[in-house]
Structure formats: structure tokens, C-alpha cells
Amino acid sequence: MVFKFLSAPFSRDMGVDLGTANTLVYIKGKGILIREPSVVALKKDKQEVLAVGNEAKRMIGRTPGNIIAVRPMKDGVIADFDVTESMLRYFITKAHKRSRMVRPRIIICVPSGVTEVEKRAVIDAAVHAGAREAYLIEEPMAAAIGAGLPVHEPTGNMIVDIGGGTTEVAVISLGGIVTSRSIRIGGDDMDAAIVQYVKRKYNLMIGERTAEEIKIDIGAAFSDDPEGTKEIRGRDLVSGLPKTIEINGAEIQSALEEPVINIIDAVKMTLEKTPPELASDVMDRGIILTGGGALLQGLDKLLIDETQMPVHIADNPLDCVAKGTGMALEEIDSLKKILITPKKLS
Numbered sequence: 001m002v003f004k005f006l007s008a009p010f011s012r013d014m015g016v017d018l019g020t021a022n023t024l025v026y027i028k029g030k031g032i033l034i035r036e037p038s039v040v041a042l043k044k045d046k047q048e049v050l051a052v053g054n055e056a057k058r059m060i061g062r063t064p065g066n067i068i069a070v071r072p073m074k075d076g077v078i079a080d081f082d083v084t085e086s087m088l089r090y091f092i093t094k095a096h097k098r099s100r101m102v103r104p105r106i107i108i109c110v111p112s113g114v115t116e117v118e119k120r121a122v123i124d125a126a127v128h129a130g131a132r133e134a135y136l137i138e139e140p141m142a143a144a145i146g147a148g149l150p151v152h153e154p155t156g157n158m159i160v161d162i163g164g165g166t167t168e169v170a171v172i173s174l175g176g177i178v179t180s181r182s183i184r185i186g187g188d189d190m191d192a193a194i195v196q197y198v199k200r201k202y203n204l205m206i207g208e209r210t211a212e213e214i215k216i217d218i219g220a221a222f223s224d225d226p227e228g229t230k231e232i233r234g235r236d237l238v239s240g241l242p243k244t245i246e247i248n249g250a251e252i253q254s255a256l257e258e259p260v261i262n263i264i265d266a267v268k269m270t271l272e273k274t275p276p277e278l279a280s281d282v283m284d285r286g287i288i289l290t291g292g293g294a295l296l297q298g299l300d301k302l303l304i305d306e307t308q309m310p311v312h313i314a315d316n317p318l319d320c321v322a323k324g325t326g327m328a329l330e331e332i333d334s335l336k337k338i339l340i341t342p343k344k345l346s
């Protein structure tokens with residue numbers, strides 16, 4: 001008689017950049033297979049998930065009364081546990097071609113400033129969503145690995161990862177974070193600053209998607225001659241009716257001043273705390289920018305001016321964290337020192 005052993009279908013280990021704005025999934029041996037907004041559309045009463053990712057993002061600000069579009073991550077951490085779990089389950093299933101029987105090992109990145117409770121919440125969400133084992137990696141470390149920095153060498157590497165909800169600044173040497181600063185300010189705060197500016201100056205209410213488009217199209221952190229104008233549509237707060245106005249680059253530059261200054265200050269404070277030998281390495285090698293916020297026009301030039309250090313934007317800055325998480329995944333056994341395991345959490 002021949003016995004057949006039933007086993008779960010082949011599960012590939014996954015690295016997940018569970019971001020405030022976007023979630024990227026790296027599958028071992030294949031690379032980044034999923035890049036979707038961290039958005040979930042739900043039925044308001046039944047809490048039934050209707051759509052996740054790209055499809056759900058299209059619904060933001062456009063849902064009828066009984067549907068809500070939620071961003072379950074805020075400031076780099078879980079704001080809504082159940083919705084994050086549903087979102088992770090969707091991405092795990094999607095990455096495994098919709099097979100629900102998979103139980104992969106997962107590495108997820110978290111901002112370096114999060115609490116033990118917040119770290120535990122991410123591990124729990126991954127396990128509830130179907131992970132066999134879940135590990136965490138600190139976001140600046142993943143960003144540095146993904147940007148190709150020699151993190152294991154005895155030399156100072158400075159990374160500034162500007163995401164949607166957080167900005168992580170870290171100096172890394174010999175496989176560890178020597179000094180770091182994590183602030184809960186990122187691209188979302190830039191969008192919010194634009195919403196506020198347009199409301200104050202023009203009495204016009206615009207949505208966060210419109211604000212993000214303005215930032216990407218004509219926003220700048222620094223420019224001697226900000227150019228570009230953009231027509232935007234919103235709701236006139238006086239008449240209550242839709243209205244179109246034209247806005248220019250100089251206005252958006254001034255609207256973005258506060259979040260941009262906060263980011264620059266975080267970099268300066270980290271440099272001040274950096275041991276001199278490592279600071280001198282950073283001076284030689286430059287500060288490396290990753291994350292979507294690195295693409296804000298003129299931010300690199302402003303940082304050069306303010307720190308007097310060379311500054312470089314990494315290749316594909318939006319992918320660095322996911323790529324670094326994936327590279328850690330390929331060497332999961334040798335990198336256990338860098339990874340945060342459930343046992344390491346108190």
C-alpha cells in the first residue's frame with residue numbers, strides 16, 4: 001500500500017514593506033511582485049472587505065455612505081489592526097496566485113522608533129494573516145541594504161528614508177544602527193500642508209489625492225525659480241459649489257516649508273549625535289536618500305545647502321526598503337542578528 005503525504009502547497013518566503021502609503025511585497029527568488037497602495041475599502045456596517053490596494057485607492061473620497069476606504073497604517077504603524085490583517089492576508093494570497101493554503105515565512109519592516117507593543121502588533125497581524133513565522137527589520141536598515149550600502153563594513157553610512165508617514169534617519173556601521181532618529185512626518189504631512197494652504201488662501205476644500213498630485217507635479221522643497229502652475233478643482237467653502245483655481249509652484253514651496261524643515265532638522269540632529277569618525281565617512285560617501293519623499297523636487301539640493309554634505313538619491317528610491325527586506329530574506333539565517341524575532345520582544 002502506498003501512503004501519500006499531503007503537504008501545504010509550496011510557500012515562498014516574503015519580504016513586506018508595509019508602508020503608510022504603499023505596500024510592496026518581495027518574493028524570495030523572484031523580486032518585488034506587488035506594489036499597491038495601503039488602502040482597504042470596506043462595508044461600513046458589516047466590516048466586509050470589498051477591495052484592497054489599487055482598486056481601493058480609486059475609491060478614496062468617492063465612496064457612497066455605506067462604503068469606507070481606510071488606510072490602516074498611520075505614521076508607519078498599525079492604526080487599525082483588523083484591517084491591516086485583512087490587507088496582509090490579501091497580499092499574501094495574491095503573491096501566491098490566490099492559493100489560500102500557504103504559510104510563508106515573512107519579514108516585515110517597521111520604523112526604528114516604534115514601541116515594543118507596536119512591533120508585537122505587526123508580528124501578530126502577519127501571523128493571523130497566515131505567516132508561518134514573522135520577523136521584523138528596522139526600516140532604515142532595510143533601506144540601506146536595498147540602496148546597496150555596505151552596511152556590514154566598519155564605515156559610516158547615512159540613510160534618510162522619507163516615506164508617507166515617517167522619516168527615518170540613521171547612521172549604520174558594522175551591521176548595526178549607531179545613531180538614528182525617526183519622526184512621524186513624511187509625504188502625508190506634505191499633502192496635509194497643501195490641503196491646509198489651499199483652504200486658508202482660497203477657501204477651497206481639496207482631497208488628499210489632489211494634494212498629492214499637486215505635490216508630485218509642481219511641489220518643491222527648494223528652487224530659485226519655482227515654475228509650473230496647476231489647475232485644481234475642489235469645493236468652495238463659501239458657496240459650497242465646485243470651483244477651479246490655478247496654483248503655482250512658489251505657493252506650494254511655501255506650503256511645504258514646515259514638513260520640509262522638520263525633515264532637515266531630523267537629519268541635522270542625527271549628524272550632531274554621530275561619532276566623529278563615522279561623520280567623516282558620511283562626509284566622504286554622502287547622505288543617501290530613499291523613500292518616495294526623496295523624489296520631492298529640490299530636497300537633495302536643500303539638504304546639501306543645510307548640511308554641507310554630499311547628498312545622493314538612491315536608484316528607485318520607492319523600492320529600496322522592499323528590496324532590502326527581500327535581500328535580508330535571501331539571507332534570513334545569517335542575518336538573524338539584524339532581524340527582530342518575536343523572542344527578542346519583551
Ligand SMILES: Nc1ncnc2c1ncn2[C@@H]1O[C@H](COP(=O)(O)OP(=O)(O)OP(=O)(O)O)[C@@H](O)[C@H]1O
Nearest residue numbers: 019020021022163164165166187291292293295296
Ligand atoms: N515624485 C514625488 N515627489 C514627491 N513625493 C513623492 C513622489 N513620489 C512619491 N512621493 C511620496 O512618497 C510617499 C510614499 O513613499 P513610500 O512608498 O516610500 O512610503 P511608505 O513606505 O508607504 O511610508 P512609510 O515608510 O512612512 O510607512 C507618498 O507620500 C508619496 O506622495
